[in-house]
Amino acid sequence: MTVEISPPQLPMQRDCPFDPPADYARLRAESPVTRFSWPNGVEAWLVTRHEDVRAALGDRRLSVDRTASPPPSLALGRASGVMLPRSLVGMDPPEHTLWRRLIIRELTVRQVARLRPRIEEIVGECLDQMAEAGPPADLVRAFALPIPSLVICELLGVPAADRAQFQRHTEVISAVDSPAEQVQAASSALMGYIGELITAKRRHPGDDILSHLAQATVNGSPVPDEGVLGNGMLLLIAGHETTANMIALSAVTLLAHAEQVTLLRQDPRLIDRAVEELLRFHAVIQYGLVRRATQDLTVGGQQVRAGDWVVCSLASANRDEASCPVPAEFRVSRETSVHTSFGYGIHQCAGQHLARLELKIALSALLARFPRLQLAVPVAELPFRTDMFVYGVHRVPLTW
Ligand code: HEM
Numbered sequence: 001m002t003v004e005i006s007p008p009q010l011p012m013q014r015d016c017p018f019d020p021p022a023d024y025a026r027l028r029a030e031s032p033v034t035r036f037s038w039p040n041g042v043e044a045w046l047v048t049r050h051e052d053v054r055a056a057l058g059d060r061r062l063s064v065d066r067t068a069s070p071p072p073s074l075a076l077g078r079a080s081g082v083m084l085p086r087s088l089v090g091m092d093p094p095e096h097t098l099w100r101r102l103i104i105r106e107l108t109v110r111q112v113a114r115l116r117p118r119i120e121e122i123v124g125e126c127l128d129q130m131a132e133a134g135p136p137a138d139l140v141r142a143f144a145l146p147i148p149s150l151v152i153c154e155l156l157g158v159p160a161a162d163r164a165q166f167q168r169h170t171e172v173i174s175a176v177d178s179p180a181e182q183v184q185a186a187s188s189a190l191m192g193y194i195g196e197l198i199t200a201k202r203r204h205p206g207d208d209i210l211s212h213l214a215q216a217t218v219n220g221s222p223v224p225d226e227g228v229l230g231n232g233m234l235l236l237i238a239g240h241e242t243t244a245n246m247i248a249l250s251a252v253t254l255l256a257h258a259e260q261v262t263l264l265r266q267d268p269r270l271i272d273r274a275v276e277e278l279l280r281f282h283a284v285i286q287y288g289l290v291r292r293a294t295q296d297l298t299v300g301g302q303q304v305r306a307g308d309w310v311v312c313s314l315a316s317a318n319r320d321e322a323s324c325p326v327p328a329e330f331r332v333s334r335e336t337s338v339h340t341s342f343g344y345g346i347h348q349c350a351g352q353h354l355a356r357l358e359l360k361i362a363l364s365a366l367l368a369r370f371p372r373l374q375l376a377v378p379v380a381e382l383p384f385r386t387d388m389f390v391y392g393v394h395r396v397p398l399t400w
Pocket of ligand 1: 064088089090100103107152234235238239240242243246284285289290340341342343344346347348349350351352354355
Protein backbone atom coordinates (compact mmCIF):
# COMPACT_ATOMS: atom_id res chain seq x y z
CA MET A 1 0.00 0.00 0.00
CA THR A 2 1.32 3.48 -0.84
CA VAL A 3 0.29 6.26 1.51
CA GLU A 4 0.73 9.84 0.34
CA ILE A 5 2.56 11.90 2.91
CA SER A 6 3.41 15.54 2.92
CA PRO A 7 6.98 15.93 1.72
CA PRO A 8 9.67 16.33 4.34
CA GLN A 9 9.76 20.06 4.79
CA LEU A 10 13.05 21.88 4.52
CA PRO A 11 13.57 22.81 7.30
CA MET A 12 11.88 19.65 8.52
CA GLN A 13 9.58 19.97 11.49
CA ARG A 14 10.62 18.22 14.68
CA ASP A 15 8.47 18.22 17.82
CA CYS A 16 11.51 17.73 20.02
CA PRO A 17 15.13 18.65 19.18
CA PHE A 18 16.28 15.23 20.41
CA ASP A 19 13.92 13.24 18.18
CA PRO A 20 13.52 12.95 14.43
CA PRO A 21 10.14 14.06 13.03
CA ALA A 22 7.30 12.00 14.49
CA ASP A 23 5.99 11.15 10.99
CA TYR A 24 8.74 8.56 10.61
CA ALA A 25 7.22 6.24 13.21
CA ARG A 26 3.91 6.25 11.35
CA LEU A 27 5.66 5.61 8.04
CA ARG A 28 7.69 2.71 9.43
CA ALA A 29 4.44 1.12 10.61
CA GLU A 30 2.16 1.95 7.69
CA SER A 31 4.17 2.71 4.58
CA PRO A 32 7.86 1.95 5.07
CA VAL A 33 8.78 2.75 1.46
CA THR A 34 6.71 5.73 0.48
CA ARG A 35 6.48 8.20 -2.37
CA PHE A 36 7.10 11.88 -1.71
CA SER A 37 8.11 15.03 -3.60
CA TRP A 38 11.03 17.29 -2.84
CA PRO A 39 10.28 21.01 -2.61
CA ASN A 40 11.69 21.32 -6.15
CA GLY A 41 8.89 19.03 -7.38
CA VAL A 42 11.05 15.96 -8.12
CA GLU A 43 9.53 12.74 -6.76
CA ALA A 44 11.37 10.04 -4.85
CA TRP A 45 10.92 7.02 -2.56
CA LEU A 46 11.54 7.44 1.15
CA VAL A 47 12.83 4.34 2.99
CA THR A 48 12.28 4.43 6.77
CA ARG A 49 12.83 0.94 8.27
CA HIS A 50 16.26 -0.08 9.55
CA GLU A 51 16.35 -3.37 7.66
CA ASP A 52 15.23 -1.76 4.38
CA VAL A 53 17.67 1.14 4.72
CA ARG A 54 20.58 -1.26 5.12
CA ALA A 55 19.40 -3.45 2.27
CA ALA A 56 19.02 -0.42 -0.01
CA LEU A 57 22.42 1.05 0.91
CA GLY A 58 24.00 -2.35 0.26
CA ASP A 59 22.32 -2.75 -3.15
CA ARG A 60 24.62 -2.05 -6.10
CA ARG A 61 21.62 -1.31 -8.33
CA LEU A 62 21.19 1.92 -6.40
CA SER A 63 23.82 4.33 -7.66
CA VAL A 64 25.38 7.50 -6.26
CA ASP A 65 26.84 8.58 -9.61
CA ARG A 66 25.10 11.72 -10.86
CA THR A 67 27.22 12.41 -13.95
CA ALA A 68 24.87 10.66 -16.38
CA SER A 69 21.92 12.64 -15.07
CA PRO A 70 23.11 15.83 -13.43
CA PRO A 71 20.94 16.27 -10.38
CA PRO A 72 18.44 19.06 -10.13
CA SER A 73 20.21 19.34 -6.77
CA LEU A 74 17.95 16.70 -5.40
CA ALA A 75 19.66 16.11 -2.14
CA LEU A 76 19.63 19.82 -1.72
CA GLY A 77 16.00 20.27 -2.67
CA ARG A 78 16.96 23.33 -4.71
CA ALA A 79 15.37 24.34 -7.96
CA SER A 80 18.55 24.48 -10.01
CA GLY A 81 21.54 22.19 -10.00
CA VAL A 82 24.94 22.76 -8.46
CA MET A 83 27.75 20.51 -9.55
CA LEU A 84 30.11 19.71 -6.70
CA PRO A 85 33.43 18.14 -7.78
CA ARG A 86 33.48 14.37 -8.11
CA SER A 87 34.39 12.51 -4.94
CA LEU A 88 33.78 9.14 -3.28
CA VAL A 89 30.20 10.03 -2.39
CA GLY A 90 29.37 10.46 -6.09
CA MET A 91 31.30 7.51 -7.54
CA ASP A 92 30.18 3.91 -8.20
CA PRO A 93 32.61 0.99 -8.57
CA PRO A 94 35.13 0.54 -10.12
CA GLU A 95 36.04 4.24 -9.86
CA HIS A 96 34.87 4.30 -6.24
CA THR A 97 36.96 1.21 -5.37
CA LEU A 98 40.19 2.85 -6.52
CA TRP A 99 39.70 6.07 -4.56
CA ARG A 100 38.22 4.34 -1.52
CA ARG A 101 41.38 2.20 -1.22
CA LEU A 102 43.60 5.25 -1.39
CA ILE A 103 41.62 7.07 1.30
CA ILE A 104 40.69 4.27 3.67
CA ARG A 105 44.33 3.29 4.21
CA GLU A 106 44.95 6.75 5.67
CA LEU A 107 42.14 6.37 8.22
CA THR A 108 42.42 2.83 9.58
CA VAL A 109 41.89 2.10 13.29
CA ARG A 110 45.67 1.86 13.67
CA GLN A 111 46.46 5.10 11.84
CA VAL A 112 43.82 6.92 13.81
CA ALA A 113 44.96 5.50 17.19
CA ARG A 114 48.34 7.15 16.60
CA LEU A 115 46.60 10.53 16.58
CA ARG A 116 45.31 10.13 20.15
CA PRO A 117 48.06 12.17 21.88
CA ARG A 118 47.71 15.02 19.41
CA ILE A 119 43.89 15.04 19.68
CA GLU A 120 44.19 15.07 23.48
CA GLU A 121 46.55 18.01 23.21
CA ILE A 122 44.20 19.98 20.95
CA VAL A 123 41.24 19.22 23.25
CA GLY A 124 43.29 20.27 26.30
CA GLU A 125 44.25 23.57 24.66
CA CYS A 126 40.63 24.36 23.82
CA LEU A 127 39.58 23.61 27.41
CA ASP A 128 42.41 25.77 28.80
CA GLN A 129 41.27 28.68 26.67
CA MET A 130 37.67 28.21 27.76
CA ALA A 131 38.68 28.06 31.43
CA GLU A 132 40.88 31.12 31.09
CA ALA A 133 38.18 33.21 29.39
CA GLY A 134 35.67 32.05 32.01
CA PRO A 135 31.95 31.37 31.64
CA PRO A 136 29.79 31.76 29.68
CA ALA A 137 31.30 30.16 26.59
CA ASP A 138 29.85 29.13 23.26
CA LEU A 139 30.70 25.43 23.09
CA VAL A 140 30.52 25.43 19.28
CA ARG A 141 33.07 28.25 18.68
CA ALA A 142 35.31 27.39 21.63
CA PHE A 143 35.35 23.61 21.45
CA ALA A 144 33.19 21.59 19.05
CA LEU A 145 34.27 23.32 15.83
CA PRO A 146 38.01 23.89 16.47
CA ILE A 147 38.77 20.30 17.52
CA PRO A 148 37.84 18.41 14.33
CA SER A 149 38.90 21.37 12.17
CA LEU A 150 42.42 21.40 13.62
CA VAL A 151 42.67 17.62 13.43
CA ILE A 152 41.61 17.43 9.77
CA CYS A 153 43.96 20.35 8.91
CA GLU A 154 46.89 18.39 10.29
CA LEU A 155 45.85 15.17 8.58
CA LEU A 156 45.35 16.79 5.19
CA GLY A 157 48.26 19.21 5.46
CA VAL A 158 45.99 22.27 5.29
CA PRO A 159 47.19 25.41 7.16
CA ALA A 160 45.17 25.75 10.38
CA ALA A 161 45.17 29.54 9.92
CA ASP A 162 42.86 29.10 6.89
CA ARG A 163 40.16 27.29 8.80
CA ALA A 164 37.79 30.26 9.24
CA GLN A 165 37.69 30.49 5.45
CA PHE A 166 36.80 26.83 4.78
CA GLN A 167 34.36 26.74 7.71
CA ARG A 168 32.51 29.71 6.17
CA HIS A 169 32.28 28.05 2.73
CA THR A 170 31.08 24.82 4.35
CA GLU A 171 28.28 26.69 6.14
CA VAL A 172 27.04 28.05 2.80
CA ILE A 173 27.19 24.64 1.09
CA SER A 174 25.40 23.03 4.03
CA ALA A 175 22.49 25.41 4.44
CA VAL A 176 19.33 23.98 2.88
CA ASP A 177 18.14 27.36 1.68
CA SER A 178 21.42 28.79 0.29
CA PRO A 179 20.72 29.99 -3.25
CA ALA A 180 22.35 27.79 -5.90
CA GLU A 181 24.66 30.63 -7.06
CA GLN A 182 26.03 31.04 -3.54
CA VAL A 183 26.64 27.31 -3.19
CA GLN A 184 28.36 27.27 -6.56
CA ALA A 185 30.53 30.26 -5.53
CA ALA A 186 31.48 28.69 -2.17
CA SER A 187 32.26 25.39 -3.85
CA SER A 188 34.38 27.09 -6.54
CA ALA A 189 36.27 29.06 -3.89
CA LEU A 190 36.99 25.88 -1.93
CA MET A 191 38.06 24.07 -5.10
CA GLY A 192 40.39 26.93 -6.02
CA TYR A 193 41.88 26.89 -2.52
CA ILE A 194 42.44 23.13 -2.46
CA GLY A 195 43.68 23.17 -6.05
CA GLU A 196 46.43 25.61 -5.09
CA LEU A 197 47.38 23.51 -2.09
CA ILE A 198 47.61 20.41 -4.29
CA THR A 199 49.85 22.21 -6.80
CA ALA A 200 52.13 23.29 -3.94
CA LYS A 201 52.19 19.77 -2.52
CA ARG A 202 53.16 18.31 -5.88
CA ARG A 203 56.24 20.54 -5.77
CA HIS A 204 57.01 20.05 -2.07
CA PRO A 205 55.16 16.96 -0.81
CA GLY A 206 54.69 16.53 2.91
CA ASP A 207 53.63 13.52 4.97
CA ASP A 208 49.90 14.27 4.77
CA ILE A 209 46.83 12.87 3.03
CA LEU A 210 46.63 15.56 0.32
CA SER A 211 50.30 14.99 -0.60
CA HIS A 212 49.75 11.22 -0.64
CA LEU A 213 46.69 11.57 -2.91
CA ALA A 214 48.47 14.05 -5.19
CA GLN A 215 51.33 11.58 -5.67
CA ALA A 216 49.23 8.42 -5.97
CA THR A 217 49.47 6.33 -9.13
CA VAL A 218 47.38 3.57 -10.62
CA ASN A 219 49.03 1.10 -12.99
CA GLY A 220 52.00 3.47 -13.15
CA SER A 221 49.98 6.56 -14.16
CA PRO A 222 49.09 9.46 -11.85
CA VAL A 223 45.50 9.38 -10.56
CA PRO A 224 43.20 11.95 -12.22
CA ASP A 225 43.51 15.50 -10.86
CA GLU A 226 39.74 15.86 -10.57
CA GLY A 227 39.60 13.02 -8.05
CA VAL A 228 42.40 14.47 -5.92
CA LEU A 229 40.57 17.78 -5.84
CA GLY A 230 37.09 16.36 -5.21
CA ASN A 231 38.20 13.92 -2.56
CA GLY A 232 40.43 16.53 -0.91
CA MET A 233 37.40 18.80 -0.65
CA LEU A 234 35.18 15.98 0.62
CA LEU A 235 37.68 15.09 3.34
CA LEU A 236 38.04 18.71 4.41
CA ILE A 237 34.28 19.24 4.67
CA ALA A 238 33.23 15.79 5.95
CA GLY A 239 36.25 15.71 8.26
CA HIS A 240 35.18 18.67 10.35
CA GLU A 241 31.51 19.47 9.89
CA THR A 242 29.80 16.25 10.91
CA THR A 243 32.08 15.65 13.88
CA ALA A 244 31.82 19.25 15.10
CA ASN A 245 28.05 18.98 15.10
CA MET A 246 28.09 15.61 16.81
CA ILE A 247 30.34 16.97 19.58
CA ALA A 248 28.05 19.94 20.25
CA LEU A 249 24.83 17.95 19.96
CA SER A 250 26.23 15.21 22.18
CA ALA A 251 27.20 17.67 24.90
CA VAL A 252 23.71 19.21 24.81
CA THR A 253 22.07 15.78 24.88
CA LEU A 254 24.14 14.70 27.87
CA LEU A 255 23.52 17.91 29.80
CA ALA A 256 19.79 17.67 29.12
CA HIS A 257 19.69 14.10 30.48
CA ALA A 258 21.02 14.69 34.00
CA GLU A 259 20.73 11.07 35.16
CA GLN A 260 22.69 9.85 32.11
CA VAL A 261 25.51 12.36 32.59
CA THR A 262 25.70 11.32 36.25
CA LEU A 263 26.11 7.68 35.18
CA LEU A 264 28.91 8.68 32.82
CA ARG A 265 30.65 10.81 35.43
CA GLN A 266 30.44 7.93 37.92
CA ASP A 267 31.90 5.47 35.44
CA PRO A 268 33.94 7.21 32.70
CA ARG A 269 34.60 3.79 31.09
CA LEU A 270 31.05 4.04 29.78
CA ILE A 271 32.28 6.57 27.20
CA ASP A 272 32.57 3.95 24.41
CA ARG A 273 28.94 2.91 24.83
CA ALA A 274 27.83 6.50 25.38
CA VAL A 275 29.37 7.64 22.09
CA GLU A 276 27.78 4.75 20.19
CA GLU A 277 24.43 5.59 21.78
CA LEU A 278 24.82 9.27 20.91
CA LEU A 279 25.54 8.27 17.30
CA ARG A 280 22.40 6.14 17.27
CA PHE A 281 20.30 8.81 18.93
CA HIS A 282 21.29 11.50 16.43
CA ALA A 283 21.82 10.70 12.77
CA VAL A 284 23.21 14.13 11.94
CA ILE A 285 22.93 13.53 8.18
CA GLN A 286 19.34 14.38 8.94
CA TYR A 287 17.72 14.34 5.49
CA GLY A 288 19.04 10.91 4.56
CA LEU A 289 21.19 9.45 1.79
CA VAL A 290 20.12 9.79 -1.84
CA ARG A 291 20.51 7.03 -4.44
CA ARG A 292 19.20 6.44 -7.98
CA ALA A 293 18.03 3.08 -9.36
CA THR A 294 20.01 1.89 -12.41
CA GLN A 295 17.60 -1.05 -12.90
CA ASP A 296 14.14 -2.10 -11.72
CA LEU A 297 14.31 -3.54 -8.22
CA THR A 298 12.29 -4.11 -5.07
CA VAL A 299 13.02 -2.15 -1.90
CA GLY A 300 11.18 -3.28 1.22
CA GLY A 301 8.58 -5.01 -0.95
CA GLN A 302 8.01 -1.88 -3.05
CA GLN A 303 8.68 -1.95 -6.79
CA VAL A 304 11.20 0.73 -7.73
CA ARG A 305 11.81 1.51 -11.42
CA ALA A 306 15.11 2.25 -13.14
CA GLY A 307 15.69 6.00 -12.91
CA ASP A 308 13.71 6.43 -9.66
CA TRP A 309 15.31 8.35 -6.80
CA VAL A 310 15.50 6.65 -3.40
CA VAL A 311 16.17 8.39 -0.08
CA CYS A 312 17.27 6.30 2.89
CA SER A 313 16.42 7.93 6.21
CA LEU A 314 19.21 7.18 8.68
CA ALA A 315 17.40 9.07 11.45
CA SER A 316 14.30 6.92 11.02
CA ALA A 317 16.28 3.66 10.72
CA ASN A 318 18.01 4.39 14.04
CA ARG A 319 14.66 4.70 15.81
CA ASP A 320 13.19 1.50 14.37
CA GLU A 321 11.72 -0.62 17.20
CA ALA A 322 12.68 -3.72 15.22
CA SER A 323 16.41 -2.99 15.61
CA CYS A 324 16.47 -1.34 19.03
CA PRO A 325 14.37 -1.84 22.16
CA VAL A 326 12.73 1.42 23.31
CA PRO A 327 14.61 3.47 20.70
CA ALA A 328 13.34 6.85 21.94
CA GLU A 329 15.18 6.34 25.23
CA PHE A 330 18.71 7.73 25.48
CA ARG A 331 20.79 5.38 27.65
CA VAL A 332 24.56 5.81 27.90
CA SER A 333 24.89 2.25 29.20
CA ARG A 334 23.03 0.60 26.30
CA GLU A 335 25.00 -2.53 25.46
CA THR A 336 24.45 -2.46 21.72
CA SER A 337 23.44 0.64 19.90
CA VAL A 338 22.78 -0.55 16.37
CA HIS A 339 22.76 2.41 14.01
CA THR A 340 23.20 3.61 10.44
CA SER A 341 24.60 7.05 11.27
CA PHE A 342 27.78 6.32 9.31
CA GLY A 343 25.76 4.89 6.41
CA TYR A 344 26.07 1.28 5.28
CA GLY A 345 27.62 -0.71 2.43
CA ILE A 346 30.51 0.39 0.24
CA HIS A 347 30.07 4.09 1.02
CA GLN A 348 30.05 3.62 4.79
CA CYS A 349 31.88 6.56 6.38
CA ALA A 350 35.62 6.41 5.70
CA GLY A 351 36.33 8.64 8.71
CA GLN A 352 34.28 6.80 11.34
CA HIS A 353 37.23 5.61 13.45
CA LEU A 354 38.54 9.15 13.63
CA ALA A 355 35.08 10.57 14.42
CA ARG A 356 34.57 8.07 17.26
CA LEU A 357 37.99 8.82 18.75
CA GLU A 358 37.47 12.58 18.59
CA LEU A 359 34.04 12.26 20.22
CA LYS A 360 35.33 10.06 23.03
CA ILE A 361 38.32 12.26 23.82
CA ALA A 362 36.39 15.54 23.54
CA LEU A 363 33.34 14.54 25.62
CA SER A 364 35.34 12.77 28.35
CA ALA A 365 37.70 15.72 28.75
CA LEU A 366 34.89 18.28 28.74
CA LEU A 367 33.01 16.52 31.55
CA ALA A 368 36.19 15.92 33.53
CA ARG A 369 37.39 19.53 33.29
CA PHE A 370 34.09 21.17 34.32
CA PRO A 371 32.29 19.14 37.02
CA ARG A 372 29.53 21.78 37.21
CA LEU A 373 29.04 22.19 33.50
CA GLN A 374 25.52 23.22 32.49
CA LEU A 375 23.58 24.87 29.71
CA ALA A 376 23.32 28.62 30.25
CA VAL A 377 19.88 28.73 28.56
CA PRO A 378 16.95 26.27 28.47
CA VAL A 379 17.11 23.63 25.70
CA ALA A 380 14.03 25.24 24.10
CA GLU A 381 16.07 28.40 23.46
CA LEU A 382 18.95 26.68 21.66
CA PRO A 383 19.15 27.29 17.89
CA PHE A 384 19.07 23.74 16.52
CA ARG A 385 20.25 23.25 12.93
CA THR A 386 17.06 22.18 11.18
CA ASP A 387 18.11 24.58 8.40
CA MET A 388 21.29 22.64 7.59
CA PHE A 389 21.92 19.26 5.96
CA VAL A 390 23.99 18.31 8.98
CA TYR A 391 21.93 18.56 12.16
CA GLY A 392 23.42 20.04 15.32
CA VAL A 393 23.24 23.32 17.20
CA HIS A 394 24.43 26.71 15.91
CA ARG A 395 25.40 28.00 19.36
CA VAL A 396 25.52 26.43 22.83
CA PRO A 397 25.98 28.90 25.70
CA LEU A 398 27.54 27.05 28.63
CA THR A 399 28.38 27.89 32.19
CA TRP A 400 30.29 26.00 34.91
C1 HEM B 1 30.24 11.88 13.49
C2 HEM B 1 30.86 12.19 12.38
C3 HEM B 1 30.52 11.66 11.03
C4 HEM B 1 29.33 11.22 10.53
C5 HEM B 1 27.99 11.13 11.25
C6 HEM B 1 29.56 10.81 9.16
C7 HEM B 1 28.59 10.27 8.34
C8 HEM B 1 28.84 9.76 7.07
C9 HEM B 1 27.87 9.07 6.24
C10 HEM B 1 26.41 8.82 6.62
C11 HEM B 1 28.48 8.71 5.11
C12 HEM B 1 27.87 7.89 3.94
C13 HEM B 1 27.52 8.74 2.75
C14 HEM B 1 26.81 7.96 1.66
O1 HEM B 1 26.66 6.73 1.74
O2 HEM B 1 26.36 8.58 0.67
C15 HEM B 1 29.84 9.18 5.18
C16 HEM B 1 30.77 9.02 4.19
C17 HEM B 1 32.05 9.55 4.25
N1 HEM B 1 32.64 10.17 5.33
FE1 HEM B 1 31.80 10.52 7.12
N2 HEM B 1 30.87 11.04 8.86
C18 HEM B 1 31.50 11.54 9.96
C19 HEM B 1 32.84 11.89 10.08
C20 HEM B 1 33.76 11.82 9.06
C21 HEM B 1 35.14 12.20 9.17
C22 HEM B 1 35.83 12.69 10.45
C23 HEM B 1 35.70 12.02 7.93
C24 HEM B 1 37.11 12.24 7.45
C25 HEM B 1 38.17 12.26 8.16
C26 HEM B 1 34.67 11.49 7.07
C27 HEM B 1 34.86 11.15 5.75
C28 HEM B 1 33.92 10.51 4.97
C29 HEM B 1 34.18 10.09 3.61
C30 HEM B 1 35.49 10.25 2.84
C31 HEM B 1 33.01 9.48 3.14
C32 HEM B 1 32.74 8.87 1.77
C33 HEM B 1 32.90 7.36 1.81
C34 HEM B 1 32.52 6.68 0.51
O3 HEM B 1 31.68 7.20 -0.24
O4 HEM B 1 33.10 5.62 0.23
N3 HEM B 1 33.51 11.40 7.79
N4 HEM B 1 30.04 9.80 6.40
